[in-house]
Amino acid sequence: MRLVVLLFVLIQLSCLAAPSAVERQAGYLRSILRQADEAYYNRHDSIMGDAAYDALRAQYDRLVATYPELDAAPSVGAQPADAANRIGHYKPVLSLQKAYSDSEVEAFLEKCGADQNYCIEPKMDGLTVVLRYRNGLLAQAITRGDGQAGSDVTAAILASGCVPGELKGAPEKLDVRGEVLIPYAAFDQLNQRRRAAGDPPLKSPRNTAAGTLRLKDYSEVARRGLEIRVFELLDAATMPPTHTEALAMVESCGLPVVECHTVDAAEVLRSIAVLSRRRSELPYMTDGIVLRVDDRAAYERLGATAHHPRGAIARKYRAAPVETRLLRVEWTRGATGKATPVAHFEPVELQGATVQRATLHNLNHLRAMDLMMGDWIRVVRAGGAVPEIVGICPGRRTGAEEPIPAPLP
Numbered sequence: 001m002r003l004v005v006l007l008f009v010l011i012q013l014s015c016l017a018a019p020s021a022v023e024r025q026a027g028y029l030r031s032i033l034r035q036a037d038e039a040y041y042n043r044h045d046s047i048m049g050d051a052a053y054d055a056l057r058a059q060y061d062r063l064v065a066t067y068p069e070l071d072a073a074p075s076v077g078a079q080p081a082d083a084a085n086r087i088g089h090y091k092p093v094l095s096l097q098k099a100y101s102d103s104e105v106e107a108f109l110e111k112c113g114a115d116q117n118y119c120i121e122p123k124m125d126g127l128t129v130v131l132r133y134r135n136g137l138l139a140q141a142i143t144r145g146d147g148q149a150g151s152d153v154t155a156a157i158l159a160s161g162c163v164p165g166e167l168k169g170a171p172e173k174l175d176v177r178g179e180v181l182i183p184y185a186a187f188d189q190l191n192q193r194r195r196a197a198g199d200p201p202l203k204s205p206r207n208t209a210a211g212t213l214r215l216k217d218y219s220e221v222a223r224r225g226l227e228i229r230v231f232e233l234l235d236a237a238t239m240p241p242t243h244t245e246a247l248a249m250v251e252s253c254g255l256p257v258v259e260c261h262t263v264d265a266a267e268v269l270r271s272i273a274v275l276s277r278r279r280s281e282l283p284y285m286t287d288g289i290v291l292r293v294d295d296r297a298a299y300e301r302l303g304a305t306a307h308h309p310r311g312a313i314a315r316k317y318r319a320a321p322v323e324t325r326l327l328r329v330e331w332t333r334g335a336t337g338k339a340t341p342v343a344h345f346e347p348v349e350l351q352g353a354t355v356q357r358a359t360l361h362n363l364n365h366l367r368a369m370d371l372m373m374g375d376w377i378r379v380v381r382a383g384g385a386v387p388e389i390v391g392i393c394p395g396r397r398t399g400a401e402e403p404i405p406a407p408l409p
Contacts, residue, residue, distance in 0.1 A: 018063075018066075018067035018069060018070055022063060022067060022070070023070065024367075025063065025367075025368070025370060026060065026063050026064075026067075026070045028364050028367040028368040029056055029059060029060040029063070029368045030060070031364045031368070032056060032361065032362075032364045032365045032368045033053075033056060033057060033060065035361070035362075035364070036048055036053055036056075036361075048361060048365070048388065050287060050316065051321075051380050051388065051390045052388050052389065052390045054098055054316070055390045055391045056368055056369070059368075059369075059391070085151045085152050086145070086149045086150070086151065087140065087142050087149060087150060087151070087152050088148065088149045089130060089142065089145075089147070089148060089149060089150065090175070090234075090235070091234065092147050092148060092304075092306075093128065093130065093144045093145075093147045093150070093177065094147060094304060094307060094308050094309055095147075095307055095308050096123075096290065096308050096309075096312055096313060096314040097307075097308040097310075097312075097313050097314070098288075098313070098314050098315075098316050099313050099314065099315050099316065100315075100316055102269055104313075105268065105269060105272065105291065105313065105315055106269075108291070108313045109265050109268060111302075111310070112293050112298075112302060112310075112311060113265070113293075113298070114265045114266075115265070116264075116265060116293050116294065116295060116298060117242075117262050117263065117264055117265075117293075117294040117295065118262070118263060118264070118265060118268050118291055118292065118293060118294060119243050119244060119260050119261070119262050119290075119291070119292045119293075119294050120260070120261045120262075120263060120268070120271045120272060120275060120289060120290070120291060121231060121258045121259065121260045121261075121289070121290045121292070122258065122259060122275065122279075122282060122286045122289060122290070123286055123287055123288035123289055123290045123314050123315075123316075124179040124181055124229055124231070124258065124284060124285070124286055125181070125205075125206045125284075125285040125286055125287040126179040126180050126181030126182075126205075126206055126209050126210070126284070126285070127143065127144075127179065127180045127181075127206070127209055127210040127213065128143070128144040128177065128178070128179055128180075129141050129142065129143055129144075129153065129157065129177070129178055129179075129180050129213075129228070130142045130143075130144075130150070130175065130176070130177050130234065131157075131163060131175070131176050131177075131178060131230075131255075132174075132175050133167055133170055133173070133174040133175075133176075134172070134173060134174075135172055136166050136167045136168065136170045137165065137166055137167075138154065138157070138158065138163065138164075138165050138166070139154075140152060140154050141153050141154040141156075141157040141158075141163075143213070153213045153214075155218065156212070156213045156214075156215065156218065156221050157180075157213070157228075159218035159219075159221040159222050160180075160212070160213075160221050160222060160224070160226040161222060161226075162180065162226045162227050162228045163178075163228055163255060163256075164254050164255070167253045167254045167255070168253070168254055169252065169253055169254075170253040170254075171236045171237040171238065172237055173235060173236060173237055174233075174235075174236050174250075174253065175233075175234040175235040175236070176230045176232065176233055176234060176250055176255065177230065177231060177232040177234055178228045178229055178230035178231060178232075178255075179228065179229050179231060179258075180209050180210075180213065180226055180227075180228050181205065181206070181209050181226070181227055181228070181229070181284045181285065182205045182208050182209040182212070182224060182225060182226055182227070182284070183205075183225065183227060183283045183284045184205065184283060184284065184285070185225075185283065186224065186225025186226075186227075187202070187205045187208060187225075189225065190202065190208070190223075190224055190225070205284070205285045206285055208224075209226060212224050212226060213226075227256070227284070228255075228256060229256055229257060229258040230247070230250050230251075230255050230256065230257045230258065231247075231257070231258040231290070232246075233246035233247070233249065233250055236249070239296065240296070241295065241296055241297065242262075242294045242295055242296060243260075243292055243293075243294050243295075243296060243299070244260060244262045244294055246296070247260055261275075262294050268291060272289050272291070272315055275289050276289060276317070279317070286317075287316065287317060288314045288315055288316040288317055289314070289315045290312060290313075290314055290315075291312065291313050291314075291315060292311060292312040292313075293311040293312070298311070299311035299312075320380075321378035321379060321380045321390055321391075322348045322349070322350055322378070322379050322380075323376055323377070323378055323379075323393055323396075324345045324346045324347075324348045324376070324377060324379055325345060325346045325374065325375070325376050325377070326343055326344075326345050326371065326372075326373060326374060326375045326376075326377050327344045327345055327346060327373075328343075328344050328373065329341050329342065329343050329344070329360075329366070329371075329373070329404050330342045330344065331407040331408075338362075339362070339363070339407040340359060340360070340361070340362065341359070341360045341362070341363065341365075341366050341404075341407075342357055342358070342359050342360070343357060343358050343359075343360060343371075343377075343389055344356060344357045345357065345358075345377060345379065348379060350379065350380070350381045350387065353381070355379070355381070355387040357387065358379065358386075358387040358388050358389050360389065363406055363407070366404060369389065369391060369392060370392060370394075371389070371392060371404060372392075372397075372401035372402060372403055372404060373401060373402040373403070373404055374398075374400060374401040374402060375392045375393070375396075375397065375401055376392065376393040376396040376397075377389050377391070377392055377393065378390050378391045378392070378393065
C-alpha cells in the first residue's frame with residue numbers, strides 16, 4: 001500500500017513540474033529582466049520602456065505562481081558595478097507593486113482595509129538613494145543597487161547641494177529614503193549649456209540625474225541643479241505612528257520631502273484622479289502615483305514579498321495599447337556586430353502618429369515575449385514617443401504562426 005501511495009505522489013509531482021517549454025520561457029524572461037535591471041541601475045540607461053518591462057515582469061510572475069520551482073526571480077535593481085564601492089543596506093530596498101486600472105487599486109484597498117487612511121504621492125522618476133544621518137551629520141548616501149547593497153555616492157550628494165550636510169534638531173540616528181532628480185528647468189539649462197559648448201544634448205532627466213551621481217568632477221555635479229525628495233523614513237530613535245507624521249518630522253529636520261496628501265479609502269480614487277490631472281504642473285518627471293497605508297503599524301503587519309511591500313502600490317500612467325499584426329522581423333547589426341531585431345507590423349495610429357515598426361533589445365527579449373511571425377501584438381508609444389511592443393494576444397493565435405528564426409552568425 002505504501003508503495004502505491006508513493007507512486008501516486010510521484011506521479012502527481014511529475015504532473016505539476018514545469019514543462020520544458022515553460023522552463024525555457026522562464027529562462028528567457030530572467031535573462032532579459034536582469035539585462036534591463038543592470039542597464040537601468042548601473043548604466044542609467046533603459047533598454048525598454050516601463051510598460052514593456054512591467055509586462056515581462058508580470059509574465060514571469062504568472063509562470064512562477066503556476067510553477068513555484070521556477071522561482072529564481074531577478075532581485076529588484078542590479079548589483080553595483082563597482083564592487084569596492086558596495087555598501088549593504090540595513091533592510092532591503094524594495095520596489096512597488098503596480099496597478100494600471102482603478103479596479104486594481106480597489107483590489108489593493110480591499111486587501112489593506114477600507115477603514116485605513118492612505119497617503120497619495122507623486123511617483124517621482126529619478127534615482128532612489130538612502131541617506132544615513134548620525135548626530136545630525138550626513139554619514140552615507142547609498143544608491144538602491146540590487147536592494148541588498150548599493151554604491152556609496154556620499155561625495156556626489158554633498159557636492160550637488162541637494163541635501164544639507166548637517167541637520168538641525170535631528171535625532172541621533174536618522175535613515176531616510178528619497179528620490180534624486182533633476183527638475184525640468186535645470187535639465188533645460190544644462191542642455192542649453194551643452195549646446196553652447198558643442199556637446200550633444202542629454203535625452204532623459206532621469207538618466208541625467210543618475211549619471212550625475214557617477215561623475216568625479218564635483219564642480220560639474222554642483223552645477224547641474226540636482227534635487228531630492230524624501231519619501232520614506234526608514235529608521236529613527238523615535239518612530240512616529242503614521243507615514244504622514246514621519247514625513248513631517250523629516251521635513252522639520254531640514255530635508256525636502258515629497259508632496260503628500262492623506263485621505264480615507266473612499267476618497268482614494270478621486271484623489272488619484274486629481275493628482276493625475278496635475279501631473280503637468282509638477283516641476284519634475286513622474287511616472288505614476290504612489291498609494292500607501294498611512295498607519296505604520298498596519299503597514300508593517302501587511303508585510304512584504306521579496307519584491308514589494310504589501311501596504312503600498314504604484315498607480316502607473318499608461319496609454320492604452322493598440323493591437324496590430326506582426327508582419328516580419330529584420331535583424332540589423334551595429335558597429336560592434338551586435339544583432340538587434342526590428343519588428344515590422346501593420347501600420348497603426350498611436351497618439352496622432354502612424355507607426356509600423358519597433359526595435360526589440362535582442363533574441364532573448366523576442367523569445368521572452370514568445371513572439372511568432374503572424375502574431376497579433378499590443379503596441380504603445382513608450383514615454384509618448386518611442387513605439388514599443390508590450391506583449392502578444394495569445395487568444396488570437398490561429399496555429400498558422402511561425403517561429404522567428406535567430407539571426408545568422
